[in-house]
Amino acid sequence: MTSVALATRRSARLACAPACIIESQQAIEMHDKEDVVHQQTPDAPRKRRRVAPPIAAAAAAAVTTALMAAHSRDQEVEAFRSEQDLVKAMEHLRQADPALAPLIDAHGPPLKLLAQPGASCFMALAKSIVFQQLNGKAAGTIFGRVMALCGTPAQAEPGAPAQPAQLAAGPAGVAAGAAPDLTSPCQVSTQAAQSHAQGSGAGMPGDPAAAAGGDAAPALVLTPEAVLGAEFSALRGCGLSENKARYLVGLARAFSPAHSPQPLTDEVLRRAADEQLVTCLTALHGVGAWTAHMTAMFNLGRPNILPTGDLAVKRGMQALYGLPQEPSPAAMAQLADRWRPYRSLGSWYMWRVMESAASAPKQVKTKKAKAKI
Numbered sequence: 001m002t003s004v005a006l007a008t009r010r011s012a013r014l015a016c017a018p019a020c021i022i023e024s025q026q027a028i029e030m031h032d033k034e035d036v037v038h039q040q041t042p043d044a045p046r047k048r049r050r051v052a053p054p055i056a057a058a059a060a061a062a063v064t065t066a067l068m069a070a071h072s073r074d075q076e077v078e079a080f081r082s083e084q085d086l087v088k089a090m091e092h093l094r095q096a097d098p099a100l101a102p103l104i105d106a107h108g109p110p111l112k113l114l115a116q117p118g119a120s121c122f123m124a125l126a127k128s129i130v131f132q133q134l135n136g137k138a139a140g141t142i143f144g145r146v147m148a149l150c151g152t153p154a155q156a157e158p159g160a161p162a163q164p165a166q167l168a169a170g171p172a173g174v175a176a177g178a179a180p181d182l183t184s185p186c187q188v189s190t191q192a193a194q195s196h197a198q199g200s201g202a203g204m205p206g207d208p209a210a211a212a213g214g215d216a217a218p219a220l221v222l223t224p225e226a227v228l229g230a231e232f233s234a235l236r237g238c239g240l241s242e243n244k245a246r247y248l249v250g251l252a253r254a255f256s257p258a259h260s261p262q263p264l265t266d267e268v269l270r271r272a273a274d275e276q277l278v279t280c281l282t283a284l285h286g287v288g289a290w291t292a293h294m295t296a297m298f299n300l301g302r303p304n305i306l307p308t309g310d311l312a313v314k315r316g317m318q319a320l321y322g323l324p325q326e327p328s329p330a331a332m333a334q335l336a337d338r339w340r341p342y343r344s345l346g347s348w349y350m351w352r353v354m355e356s357a358a359s360a361p362k363q364v365k366t367k368k369a370k371a372k373i
Helices: 003-015 019-034 057-070 083-096 098-107 121-131 136-150 190-197 208-212 224-229 232-237 242-255 266-270 274-282 289-298 311-321 329-339 343-359
Strands: 036-041 044-050 219-221
Touching: 083 098, 083 329, 083 343, 098 343, 121 136, 121 242, 121 266, 121 289, 136 224, 136 232, 224 242, 232 242, 266 274, 274 289, 289 343, 311 329, 311 343, 329 343
Parallel strands: none
Antiparallel strands: 036 044
């Protein structure tokens, strides 16, 4: 796509966006312009260099204001909060789309789609940023180093129920057709973080056995303040690219009360409508629609999310409905319309379709020997 076409497309999108989102985008772009400095020496041509880290506080404040205005604090947003909610959704899908019945019988209710009250949206988003465009093992190693650098001991509130100590999985699960695990409060044991800092593959984040830690290894959490307190060079030393380190710091600023007049919070995100939630998150650098959809589904328990950019969901639909090619986002929306208001659950079963296809024994074709005359 040419630069002219991209500019036209962006202008059309902003023309339909709320005023706060336009202000948010303008604030980010203004910072990016101010963030580029020119260096020139007598022996070298003029160069452009980005200075880290970015400041996206104005963008976050504008979007948060819109979210707070749209949803008062006493307004509930639909979410999967119990197994009974999932069972109800399963019965709806069974009646609305009989093609899903065998999958529902085989896999039952996906507890991973339940909302996690103790989960950290910030950490789920941070881990997703780290995992972007990397395989699971490499991304897990880098994230373990980030946790070793920035992780702080989790302090459980008195009387709070125990939460699973799994980490939010990133985009690595898509290629294998598996649903990402964004269900946890994103904790990792000190021992697991140290093993990653040393470069070993043991104790991969997301492994319940490694993350549990026991009494000898207190759980660690990632907070905006801890990320902002780390040296940028130290974050780069964990294995993060410069862009990812910038995205991580920008995300931390958006969630930090010290850097944003109205910071993003888990409470604000939980009370935002689905469209507002996605718009809010994708206004942040490093967070795309796929990451926003996964956070909405696996962290916040939103029941009606359709991740049209997810390759496994596309291929699951293609296989289940016998389509000649992968469906477009519009075709996916049309197919999933019968799943409403439980498109998240229908999407989860598409991952199961791909799992079944991956585990099925492959037929080996043998060449027929030519008869000799």
